[in-house]
Amino acid sequence: MKKTARAHTNIALIKYWGKSDEMLHLPLMSSISMTLDAFYTDTSFERCPKANEDIFFLNDQRIEISKSQRVITYVHRLQNMFGLKEHFRIDSTNHVPTSAGLASSASAFAALAASFAKAYHLDCSLNELSRLARLGSGSASRSIFGGFVEWQKGHDNMDSFAIPINEAPKLDLCLLAVEVDAAPKKLASSVGMKKAQGSPFFPIWLKQNETEIAQMRTAIAHDDFDGIGKLAEQNANEMHAINLTARPGFTYFEPDTIKVIQLVHQLREEGIDCYYTIDAGPNVKILCQLRNHQIIQERLQKVLSHVKIVFAQFGPGITYLD
Numbered sequence: 001m002k003k004t005a006r007a008h009t010n011i012a013l014i015k016y017w018g019k020s021d022e023m024l025h026l027p028l029m030s031s032i033s034m035t036l037d038a039f040y041t042d043t044s045f046e047r048c049p050k051a052n053e054d055i056f057f058l059n060d061q062r063i064e065i066s067k068s069q070r071v072i073t074y075v076h077r078l079q080n081m082f083g084l085k086e087h088f089r090i091d092s093t094n095h096v097p098t099s100a101g102l103a104s105s106a107s108a109f110a111a112l113a114a115s116f117a118k119a120y121h122l123d124c125s126l127n128e129l130s131r132l133a134r135l136g137s138g139s140a141s142r143s144i145f146g147g148f149v150e151w152q153k154g155h156d157n158m159d160s161f162a163i164p165i166n167e168a169p170k171l172d173l174c175l176l177a178v179e180v181d182a183a184p185k186k187l188a189s190s191v192g193m194k195k196a197q198g199s200p201f202f203p204i205w206l207k208q209n210e211t212e213i214a215q216m217r218t219a220i221a222h223d224d225f226d227g228i229g230k231l232a233e234q235n236a237n238e239m240h241a242i243n244l245t246a247r248p249g250f251t252y253f254e255p256d257t258i259k260v261i262q263l264v265h266q267l268r269e270e271g272i273d274c275y276y277t278i279d280a281g282p283n284v285k286i287l288c289q290l291r292n293h294q295i296i297q298e299r300l301q302k303v304l305s306h307v308k309i310v311f312a313q314f315g316p317g318i319t320y321l322d
């Protein structure tokens with residue numbers, strides 16, 4: 001029995017940056033994201049009761065056991081939860097136009113959770129699926145849904161999952177993923193989050209979460225592009241300020257990250273509406289409107305001729321391919 005699911009990755013507009021439980025990936029704050037059409041993962045999960053080992057293929061290449069521990073352990077954990085025990089084969093393909101610095105763990109674990117649940121005929125609601133995906137990677141909980149999504153922090157394993165805010169927004173909002181550095185993350189997000197908690201400003205970051213979530217919900221409800229962009233940029237700046245002020249401080253930024261930030265400031269001064277957000281890496285995502293994306297790309301290319309830029313719009317939630 002083999003089942004294949006497709007999940008799109010997402011970009012957080014109000015970010016998850018701090019855990020209350022590392023094993024369960026319980027967040028200290030709620031987060032809001034936009035699911036993206038340009039980046040997705042297709043994953044097949046096949047039950048292999050007669051096999052004598054677990055097998056993981058990523059982008060058509062067999063991954064040796066020592067390098068696939070995170071994925072294999074995750075599936076064992078799901079199997080234990082449902083009282084299942086048998087060998088399996090996973091075939092996962094990441095569809096990313098270039099490695100534009102968007103984490104694939106969100107789409108990867110969402111697609112894996114969905115294909116697993118389908119292969120075992122588990123009668124999971126989408127909220128339950130979101131909980132299962134969360135156990136693989138926190139941000140994966142949001143990739144179960146399309147459009148605008150909120151991961152409600154909840155209190156425990158049972159009530160921490162994502163819900164859709166608007167799965168088919170009409171809003172003119174697009175994203176340019178600007179890859180200033182293709183190298184893998186220097187500091188895994190789980191490590192960065194832990195270090196960030198040492199910042200004296202961390203309690204303030206947490207305290208603001210409820211207000212920022214409410215403001216973002218309102219901006220989304222009003223199709224308010226500027227409201228969404230301003231808040232997303234402010235929230236990203238807060239997250240990166242926490243990193244800089246941790247003890248010891250650290251940053252994901254590189255010189256080219258700052259160049260893109262400065263260009264966004266400059267474009268706004270010229271009357272071209274755009275905002276940036278940045279995750280646990282040096283790459284920048286620019287939020288803009290359809291009429292401006294070409295001019296922004298041209299200007300980016302002038303400042304940083306070598307950067308790769310990928311254009312994305314709203315993507316859908318989980319779909320099944322067989």
Ligand code: PMV
Binds near residue numbers: 014031190280
């Ligand atoms: O899901 P993780 O463990 O890869 O953490 C994601 C962290 C951020 O991308 C920086 C923020 C977010 O909410 O996606």
